[in-house]
Amino acid sequence: MTTLPAAQAQSAVSSRTEYEAALQLLRDASRSYYGDGDSILDDAAYDQLRHSVRVWEEENPAEVSPDSPTGLVADGAAPVGDVAHTARLLSLDNVFDSVGLIAWGASVQRRLGREPQGRFTVEPKIDGAAVAARYRDGRLVQIITRGDGSHGEDISHVIGQIDGLPEQLAEPVTVEVRGEVAFTTAQFETANEVRLAHNAQVFANPRNGVAGTLRAKDRPYRLQMTFWAYGAVELDAVAFLPSGAAHAETLSAVAAVGIQTTADSAAGLHVVADLAAAQERVDAIAAMRAELPVGIDGVVIKMNDAAEQAAAGVGSRFPHWAIAVKLPAVERQTVLEQVVWEVGRTGVLAPTAVLAPVEIDGSTVTRATLHNPADIRRRDLHIGDTVTVYKAGDIIPRVQGAVVQLRPEGAQPVALPEACPNCGGAINKAQERWRCAQGTACALPALIEYAAGREMLDIDGLGKTYVAALVASGDVTDVADLFTLTAEQLTAASGSARRATKLAEQIEAAKVLPLSRVFCALGILGTGRSMSRRIARHFGTMDAIRQAGAAAMQDVEGIGPEKAPVIVEQVAALAPVIDKLIAAGVNMAEPQDASAAGGAGPLTGKVVVVTGKMTGPLAAYGRAEMTALIEKAGGRAGSSVNAKTSILVAAPSSGGKPSTKAAKAAELGVEVRTPEAFAELVADYLA
Ligand SMILES: NC(=O)c1ccc[n+]([C@@H]2O[C@H](COP(=O)([O-])OP(=O)(O)OC[C@H]3O[C@@H](n4cnc5c(N)ncnc54)[C@H](O)[C@@H]3O)[C@@H](O)[C@H]2O)c1
Numbered sequence: 001m002t003t004l005p006a007a008q009a010q011s012a013v014s015s016r017t018e019y020e021a022a023l024q025l026l027r028d029a030s031r032s033y034y035g036d037g038d039s040i041l042d043d044a045a046y047d048q049l050r051h052s053v054r055v056w057e058e059e060n061p062a063e064v065s066p067d068s069p070t071g072l073v074a075d076g077a078a079p080v081g082d083v084a085h086t087a088r089l090l091s092l093d094n095v096f097d098s099v100g101l102i103a104w105g106a107s108v109q110r111r112l113g114r115e116p117q118g119r120f121t122v123e124p125k126i127d128g129a130a131v132a133a134r135y136r137d138g139r140l141v142q143i144i145t146r147g148d149g150s151h152g153e154d155i156s157h158v159i160g161q162i163d164g165l166p167e168q169l170a171e172p173v174t175v176e177v178r179g180e181v182a183f184t185t186a187q188f189e190t191a192n193e194v195r196l197a198h199n200a201q202v203f204a205n206p207r208n209g210v211a212g213t214l215r216a217k218d219r220p221y222r223l224q225m226t227f228w229a230y231g232a233v234e235l236d237a238v239a240f241l242p243s244g245a246a247h248a249e250t251l252s253a254v255a256a257v258g259i260q261t262t263a264d265s266a267a268g269l270h271v272v273a274d275l276a277a278a279q280e281r282v283d284a285i286a287a288m289r290a291e292l293p294v295g296i297d298g299v300v301i302k303m304n305d306a307a308e309q310a311a312a313g314v315g316s317r318f319p320h321w322a323i324a325v326k327l328p329a330v331e332r333q334t335v336l337e338q339v340v341w342e343v344g345r346t347g348v349l350a351p352t353a354v355l356a357p358v359e360i361d362g363s364t365v366t367r368a369t370l371h372n373p374a375d376i377r378r379r380d381l382h383i384g385d386t387v388t389v390y391k392a393g394d395i396i397p398r399v400q401g402a403v404v405q406l407r408p409e410g411a412q413p414v415a416l417p418e419a420c421p422n423c424g425g426a427i428n429k430a431q432e433r434w435r436c437a438q439g440t441a442c443a444l445p446a447l448i449e450y451a452a453g454r455e456m457l458d459i460d461g462l463g464k465t466y467v468a469a470l471v472a473s474g475d476v477t478d479v480a481d482l483f484t485l486t487a488e489q490l491t492a493a494s495g496s497a498r499r500a501t502k503l504a505e506q507i508e509a510a511k512v513l514p515l516s517r518v519f520c521a522l523g524i525l526g527t528g529r530s531m532s533r534r535i536a537r538h539f540g541t542m543d544a545i546r547q548a549g550a551a552a553m554q555d556v557e558g559i560g561p562e563k564a565p566v567i568v569e570q571v572a573a574l575a576p577v578i579d580k581l582i583a584a585g586v587n588m589a590e591p592q593d594a595s596a597a598g599g600a601g602p603l604t605g606k607v608v609v610v611t612g613k614m615t616g617p618l619a620a621y622g623r624a625e626m627t628a629l630i631e632k633a634g635g636r637a638g639s640s641v642n643a644k645t646s647i648l649v650a651a652p653s654s655g656g657k658p659s660t661k662a663a664k665a666a667e668l669g670v671e672v673r674t675p676e677a678f679a680e681l682v683a684d685y686l687a
Pocket residue numbers: 029030031033034039040041042043044046047073074075090091092123124125126127128129130131146179180230262300324
């Protein structure tokens with residue numbers, strides 16, 4: 001397996017040799033980033049390495065390499081063409097948070113010598129490649145890359161391949177628009193399909209695909225991209241733009257003749273009064289990021305007023321009147337270690353990528369969805385590939401694609417199953433999502449056995465053979481069917497009327513169990529017993545659970561951003577089963593417990609430690625049941641006796657020495673109660 005280049009990039013630069021190696025890596029990375037290939041570093045790794053280089057250069061000014069990329073537009077790595085730009089096409093300065101934005105505001109004020117009077121605009125920073133497009137008399141005549149900012153390459157061959165940049169405008173105007181070209185998510189999927197059909201390498205991610213696609217001249221296929229204008233300049237003496245136009249007006253003028261602008265993007269363009277309002281808009285755009293149809297890597301704030309822009313001026317790499325608030329990297333590179341196939345409750349074969357752990361936006365990602373076999377094929381994934389993984393907001397992480405350049409020698413394509421991984425039977429491949437030919441019946445017996453388990457519905461008599469018979473007869477197609485079985489059906493499956501009666505009783509008893517048990521019985525991935533208890537206790541009713549989105553789900557202790565959407569999705573998919581359970585009269589509420597009722601329980605604020613075997617009314621209580629009981633009564637279960645312990649529940653030692661815990665309790669003066677005395681204290685909470 002290859003060493004991750006990202007790992008290489010982690011280290012700080014501390015010597016001349018390391019400095020030179022870092023420069024080389026940066027150069028290689030940005031050459032492919034701006035050139036034709038997929039980047040060998042993800043942006044976070046690149047930025048970190050670049051930062052280390054900068055720090056070293058500041059400390060060792062005499063040793064700065066004359067061709068260091070750190071002071072140049074596009075790090076001096078973008079292919080420079082021979083078309084002179086009408087006006088320089090610059091990069092953007094950036095900040096990472098509201099503090100940085102305020103600092104930018106202060107710098108603007110210094111440059112103006114007063115507070116800005118005009119307003120600010122807020123628009124998405126689309127993660128693509130910058131181009132300038134020239135229209136003469138309403139016709140699109142030339143497209144140019146950013147290059148080094150003063151000269152770019154002529155890429156007019158892509159005219160007609162870019163949505164939002166029509167070949168013919170509504171009016172015969174002459175103007176140059178500047179903006180970003182990117183693949184939308186949908187265009188990216190299509191692009192990879194087309195590439196595969198032509199035996200070309202798939203793209204690692206939408207951003208990586210664009211630079212190469214724009215520059216490619218001789219491809220036997222065309223890939224559709226999309227353009228959003230974020231600025232315009234006059235090309236001619238005959239002015240098209242309103243004189244002294246503010247930024248928002250410029251974009252409106254451009255939009256009026258049929259060119260798409262950032263104002264038309266899902267994130268829109270807002271004009272706001274001040275930077276506090278701008279920050280609010282930044283937050284709003286950040287929140288919608290995962291749902292946007294195109295990747296963004298930040299939000300751009302600009303001074304709207306043309307005269308104030310001119311007064312603020314431009315630097316060598318970026319204008320002083322605009323700032324990008326960078327959003328956290330949502331895409332990282334890591335290694336695809338294997339692909340596992342699980343058979344869902346409906347018989348769908350779901351492939352999941354197992355990844356070398358990677359930190360994305362504050363959480364560690366180890367698994368990502370691959371959707372279906374077509375998805376794997378479209379991305380041409382091999383085991384051992386360095387892949388780009390995308391994870392934003394509440395969504396389930398997904399694999400974007402492989403960095404084919406980094407593929408280890410001998411790597412094998414991800415194998416697709418030939419038989420159902422669960423039952424070994426045939427697979428139905430009629431649709432993009434493969435299914436076990438048995439459908440629901442495939443995963444069903446295991447699910448039902450699980451649901452009948454002691455800590456779930458506790459239907460003791462429902463063993464393996466019994467379940468198999470009920471599933472085979474078609475009487476049980478999901479957990480809910482258990483509750484509507486007739487005496488005849490039960491008898492037929494068990495072969496004995498007596499056993500059927502006993503089973504019917506147990507099933508009846510299961511109807512009044514707390515919600516946590518029923519929820520657990522649904523077999524939702526990632527929700528075992530204690531998690532089900534926490535979810536049930538947190539929401540109180542099944543209704544509330546069903547209404548919870550991923551954000552609300554994360555309020556439950558132990559559910560992070562990776563798990564929440566998975567649970568929400570499964571609950572939604574189980575709607576028909578849950579509806580049947582409700583119709584069958586199964587309890588859908590968690591008994592009000594003290595902790596939820598605002599701390600009115602007898603154990604509120606108390607830490608209870610339990611030791612030894614329980615007796616009396618608690619004789620049937622195991623460790624798990626005792627913990628549940630304590631929590632229901634408002635307390636917390638502890639595992640060892642210490643100064644924070646409030647009560648020790650222990651059966652009196654029969655003649656011999658007191659247990660270690662009892663001895664410790666005596667030493668600390670902790671109250672000791674027998675199981676009987678404790679049961680009295682929590683009598684209201686006993687099942
Ligand atoms: N992964 C790699 O190997 C690699 C290599 C080189 C550079 N990079 C990445 O490239 C970035 C630096 O590139 P850069 O100098 O082009 O800066 P940048 O891409 O961070 O920002 C400037 C660009 O943003 C674009 N933009 C998008 N929406 C805009 C809007 N609404 N208004 C104005 N501009 C808008 C413009 O094209 C502009 O040129 C770094 O963050 C780095 O992570 C990555």
